[in-house]
Amino acid sequence: MKKLLEGSQAVAEAVRLCRPQVVAAYPITPQTHIIERLAQQVANGELEAEFINAESEFGAASIVLGAVAAGARAFTATASQGLLLMTEVLYNIAGLRLPVVMVCANRAVGAPINIFSDHQDSMAVRDAGWIQLYVESNQEAVDTLIQAYRIAEVCGLPVMVCMDGFLLTHTFEPVDLPTQVMVDNFLPPFHFSRTLAPSRPMTLGGGSEPENYQEFRMAQFEAMENARAVIEAFDAEFDDQFGRAHGGLLQAYRLHGAQTVLLGMGSLMGAVRDVVDKLRDQGQAVGALRLRCFRPFPAQALTQYLSGVQRIVVLEKAISIGAGGIVAAELRAALHQAGNMTPVESVIGGLGGRDLTPEVIETVFQETPLNEKGATFRFAPNHVMPDETDRGDCL
Amino acid sequence: MLIFREIRFHGRGGQGTVSAAALMALAAFEDGFESQAFPKFGSERRGAPVEAYVRISSTIIRAHNQVYTPDAVVIQDAGLLRSEPLLRGLKRGGLIVLNSEQNPSREDDNFRWICLPASQIGERHLGRPLPNTVLLGALAASTEWVSLGALEEAVTNHLASKGETLVNANIAALREGYGFITHAEEVMV
Numbered sequence: 023m024k025k026l027l028e029g030s031q032a033v034a035e036a037v038r039l040c041r042p043q044v045v046a047a048y049p050i051t052p053q054t055h056i057i058e059r060l061a062q063q064v065a066n067g068e069l070e071a072e073f074i075n076a077e078s079e080f081g082a083a084s085i086v087l088g089a090v091a092a093g094a095r096a097f098t099a100t101a102s103q104g105l106l107l108m109t110e111v112l113y114n115i116a117g118l119r120l121p122v123v124m125v126c127a128n129r130a131v132g133a134p135i136n137i138f139s140d141h142q143d144s145m146a147v148r149d150a151g152w153i154q155l156y157v158e159s160n161q162e163a164v165d166t167l168i169q170a171y172r173i174a175e176v177c178g179l180p181v182m183v184c185m186d187g188f189l190l191t192h193t194f195e196p197v198d199l200p201t202q203v204m205v206d207n208f209l210p211p212f213h214f215s216r217t218l219a220p221s222r223p224m225t226l227g228g229g230s231e232p233e234n235y236q237e238f239r240m241a242q243f244e245a246m247e248n249a250r251a252v253i254e255a256f257d258a259e260f261d262d263q264f265g266r267a268h269g270g271l272l273q274a275y276r277l278h279g280a281q282t283v284l285l286g287m288g289s290l291m292g293a294v295r296d297v298v299d300k301l302r303d304q305g306q307a308v309g310a311l312r313l314r315c316f317r318p319f320p321a322q323a324l325t326q327y328l329s330g331v332q333r334i335v336v337l338e339k340a341i342s343i344g345a346g347g348i349v350a351a352e353l354r355a356a357l358h359q360a361g362n363m364t365p366v367e368s369v370i371g372g373l374g375g376r377d378l379t380p381e382v383i384e385t386v387f388q389e390t391p392l393n394e395k396g397a398t399f400r401f402a403p404n405h406v407m408p409d410e411t412d413r414g415d416c417l
Numbered sequence: 418m419l420i421f422r423e424i425r426f427h428g429r430g431g432q433g434t435v436s437a438a439a440l441m442a443l444a445a446f447e448d449g450f451e452s453q454a455f456p457k458f459g460s461e462r463r464g465a466p467v468e469a470y471v472r473i474s475s476t477i478i479r480a481h482n483q484v485y486t487p488d489a490v491v492i493q494d495a496g497l498l499r500s501e502p503l504l505r506g507l508k509r510g511g512l513i514v515l516n517s518e519q520n521p522s523r524e525d526d527n528f529r530w531i532c533l534p535a536s537q538i539g540e541r542h543l544g545r546p547l548p549n550t551v552l553l554g555a556l557a558a559s560t561e562w563v564s565l566g567a568l569e570e571a572v573t574n575h576l577a578s579k580g581e582t583l584v585n586a587n588i589a590a591l592r593e594g595y596g597f598i599t600h601a602e603e604v605m606v
Contacts, residue, residue: 026442026443026446026452026454028439159479186481188455188456189455189481190481192455192456193453193454193455193481194439194442194443194452194453194454194455195452195453195478196446196451196452289481290481292478292479292480292481293479293480293481293482295479296479296480377482377483378482379482379483379485380480380482405485407485407505407506
């Protein structure tokens with residue numbers, strides 16, 4: 023049954039349904055409500071887990087690392103500077119091949135300090151070895167969180183569920199929360215084959231030499247390559263059991279006959295779909311493609327979807343200072359590798375919470391290429407308020 | 418018929434502005450609409466200006482943008498009118514529900530003003546001058562966008578963890594806000 027829930031609360035309920043044994047976190051806006059709700063659940067006895075309020079994000083990440091190494095299912099959540107403070111541990115969790123699941127409540131990174139949503143934080147750790155899934159709605163956040171544990175535990179890779187801070191975490195919207203029985207049927211209990219236990223002494227995370235370090239990285243890369251099929255399969259299986267799917271790696275919207283396609287990630291794609299409908303009604307051949315899975319990067323699926331498309335626009339909420347659009351660059355590489363030389367228009371916007379309204383998105387669809395010679399991207403225009411009289415003092 | 422409405426709530430931190438938006442969205446959902454509620458994203462501080470938004474629609478709401486051109490504005494603290502452009506973007510013919518002891522309800526060239534002493538009414542029921550549920554009652558009565566029953570249901574569910582006394586006090590406040598408008602209309606007829 024659908025309920026109107028705040029995104030953070032919905033995600034916390036989904037975490038509970040996954041039966042984690044350890045939850046560790048350090049509060050940071052806009053992740054805080056998720057953790058508050060989980061702490062409440064543990065205190066009320068609704069969730070049988072050890073809740074650890076860590077001394078920092080570095081500590082929180084280290085705690086879930088240790089918990090999973092000891093065979094427990096674990097959860098953490100963070101955002102922004104908190105995620106960056108975890109960076110060293112994120113690489114270790116991935117390198118140790120520990121199936122940790124975390125939520126990143128996507129937020130801009132300082133300086134200047136800014137609590138609002140963009141994708142700079144999770145994009146900054148894109149090479150750490152975590153699967154990254156970006157969700158569009160709170161329903162998808164719930165469903166993806168449940169899928170994430172299964173993906174992580176089967177692939178032996180950590181999963182980061184990226185949900186836009188405030189835009190999703192603080193928004194009440196209808197969410198269908200599955201029952202415990204349904205989740206138990208989908209997600210078997212966690213058995214970690216490499217559990218650290220005194221009865222069976224072994225080393226986890228020993229040193230490596232130039233002779234074998236590269237092989238560890240290769241194995242990680244292969245596991246990530248193999249994760250694509252797993253992500254798709256579990257989204258399909260989820261659809262069978264719960265009646266909802268979210269596109270696996272990529273979610274196409276009205277691509278049939280589309281000459282212009284806008285690619286993006288996260289909650290902005292809801293407004294993009296509204297704009298696609300509007301432009302289609304006007305007879306324009308436009309469509310949208312939502313990159314749900316950024317890591318592993320679905321290069322092959324992207325080139326298939328975009329084959330024959332005349333104009334490709336990437337709208338993204340992060341910037342690689344000194345290079346430009348990150349998703350756009352990876353897409354260009356994927357298309358080039360496949361022999362597709364269609365130019366990719368790179369548009370960056372929504373940084374630090376700037377609103378990508380339907381009006382702005384429509385302009386992005388319509389506007390034609392770069393004005394500055396040699397530029398690899400342009401910024402999205404700002405939202406313009408409709409004309410109005412000054413009604414400041416009405417009393 | 419396609420229904421799509423946007424409401425903006427203004428108040429000060431501690432006045433239950435974000436809760437009011439959530440209750441309105443919950444009531445609309447209860448009435449069978451799709452709905453969405455969210456605060457103006459930022460740091461919450463007691464006493465500082467707060468905004469929250471609601472969308473009510475007959476079809477699924479996919480966008481996650483701010484509200485720019487509301488159909489109604491609810492103002493929990495009239496003092497804010499002097500410091501902020503509270504009516505920005507309000508559609509022509511739009512509704513203003515204002516917590517005020519002094520101003521009469523009226524219609525001017527652009528807007529319809531509903532004014533009621535919501536803090537006083539709230540204080541009588543809640544022991545604190547909290548205007549939010551009173552104003553929600555008035556909003557429901559003057560728009561019929563949500564039913565009183567759905568708002569009562571929303572208050573009951575949303576405030577359940579705070580205890581029955583508080584739920585009942587808020588329902589009484591809600592009903593008085595609702596009655597303040599329907600009663601005034603009867604008198605005018």
